[in-house]
Amino acid sequence: MADNPQVDDKLSEVISENVSEQKKETLEEMLSRHRKETNDLQSKEMAMKKAAAKGSKAEQKAKKKQVDEEIHRLSTKLKERQAEELALLGYSNTTDKQKGNLDNIVKAIAGVSVTNHVEQSKPSKSVKRREKRAQQEAAREQRIQEEQSQIVSDRLIENERLEQKLEPLGFTINEIKPDGHCLYRAVEDQLALHSGGSSPYTYQELREMVAAYMRKHAMDFLPFFLSENMADGEPEDSLTERFENYCREIESTAAWGGQLELGALTHCLKKHIMIFSGSFPDVEMGKEYKSGDETGPSSLSIMLSYHRHAFGLGEHYNSVVPSSVR
Incomplete structure (x- = not known):
């Protein structure tokens, strides 16, 4: 019997979903994967723009606009999925939880434990620096998601x-x-x-x-x-x-x-x-x-x-x- 590509694709999707359910990501692992997915999309955009830089100026302009629209669509879809995945871990962008969730994401990016524990000694300067850098990165991530919600x-x-x-x-x-x-x-x-x-x-x-x-x-x-x-x-x-x-x-x-x-x-x-x-x-x-x-x-x-x-x-x-x- 000949192979059925559609059945194979569906089977692969089911297997992928099952693997995802079995292997629960930590917040740090999810953020790392999100950054990789974003970098992959950037690489795709660069390749598409390079391919569009051919032909007359009018053709290049039309192709460039098509590339921008397609990348914007893919970027919006990617950020929406990533936001949903973060929400499943309890890190949503709702007003009531926004500050606490952002703080936890900052700590995760900086490599600081997000588990509750008794407050210990004053954080070292290196930890402060990491948290400040992480704060900037987390704020940037949050700003990206907010921008993606814009229609234009x-x-x-x-x-x-x-x-x-x-x-x-x-x-x-x-x-x-x-x-x-x-x-x-x-x-x-x-x-x-x-x-x-x-x-x-x-x-x-x-x-x-x-x-x-x-x-x-x-x-x-x-x-x-x-x-x-x-x-x-x-x-x-x-x-x-x-x-x-x-x-x-x-x-x-x-x-x-x-x-x-x-x-x-x-x-x-x-x-x-x-x-x-x-x-x-x-x-x-x-x-x-x-x-x-x-x-x-x-x-x-x-x-x-x-x-x-x-x-x-x-x-x-x-x-x-x-x-x-x-």
Whole structure:
């Protein structure tokens, strides 16, 4: 008898469901799987956008819109399922339980036990740092789920505004891998474009340069770092230690880069940096390095795009290149 693909598929689904029921995930395991599923969707989006970047400009625009709509549909479906799975473990987004559930998710991400126990000694500084990072990640996860409930995709609107801004200037976006290194990879892409070949620095070398510059010019960055990272009730004498830990994360992890790191990059490279956005006013950094009549790679500005709603994950940077390059 010939094999019946439909029966096989249904049988596989039943087996998969039974296995899922037998193997109950912990919250930590579920969050880890959710991150992997989100990363897989990001990879799929990158591949689809690459495939769509062919044909005439009109064809590319139509294909890009179709890709955005399809990824938005898949992303919404994925986040809804993930929210349902979290709800089964008791972590819903209801108003009454939201704060307690968020706190537990934060602790799970940070590697801190969520079981009830007698309060012990004051948490160590390292635990505080992990919980603060986890708090940011959990808040980001929560924000993602809230955004997915919107009927109109903020990302689609943002992309359309950015495209309307860049197209008349003769520029387009070169998609950068969303792996936490996007700022540094985007700058690396710009430097490669300026040199007409490979970049003089890899994204990892750029990270190390930024960390070294921030350490050397700590007093220039500490006021801004303090305003964003000062924990309630924490003594100021720990500021230097926390700033050093921050610099260490820049050079040795996939920590996302922001305004502090951009400020360091413009001085490290002695480059004018232009950041275009479809959600906020454009930003210029390092105007003192902006070239006038000079020509050549050293006089070119670094041009990036800032995406508030990229991949349904929040902040992301891409490289802005001449349309003729694509």
